[in-house]
Amino acid sequence: MCGRYYIELSDPDLERIARHFEGSSTGPEQVRQLKTQGEIFPSDVVPVQTNLESYQAMKWGFKGYGSRPVINARSETALEKPLFRDSMRLRRCLIPASGYYEWQAVDKRKVRYKFFLPQGPLFLAACYRQEQDSPLPAFVILTRDAAPGFSHIHQRMPVIIPRDRMGSWLLESADAMEDPLTDLLFQKATGL
Secondary structure, eight states: OOOEEEEOTTSHHHHHHHHHTTTOOSSOHHHHTOOOSEEEOTTOEEEEEOSSSOEEEEEESBOOSSSSOBOEEETTTTTTSTTTHHHHHHOEEEEEESEEEEEEEETTEEEEEEEEBTTBOEEEEEEEEEOTTOSSEEEEEEEEEOOTTTTTTOSEEEOBOOGGGHHHHHHSOGGGGGSHHHHHHHHHOOOO
8 A cells, every 4th residue: 555655856857847836826726735745645736747748736535435535546456446447547647756655563553664766756656537526636546566575564565667668657548458568567667
């Protein structure tokens, strides 16, 4: 599961994305609440990459069946689940991040771990949809089984899309999602 991530503007790519949104004081209240740095929580409004050159403000979490938003989707079953199916086929996106957090239960307490790549930002696989009664789209982050070196901390991790596969993730047709490209992305995206 990916329940929190963070953005540090010390990375030039993430600073460029933040600058894209500077001066967006007009528009819906949610856009004015856009977070371009710091710790990101479910329901926050953040920059999301929707194609190779475009970013859009979106809220983290689909409206679920209860009061809490649905923030993650299992990559292995997202194409089968009614809540995610259309978004996976038609509206894939990337979440730019410096890293993410996971918690490990140790002696009745939780220890927080920070995961990141020393060479630059992570791009987390996600999909989005327009929610009813909301001016902004909402996204969920895709998760997968944790890589062997991390499974002792948490059994799931976000799907990380390598830079050389970003275009494929964002632009491939829906048919491509049903072929080995999906498995290739999910297996190769362990850059940590």
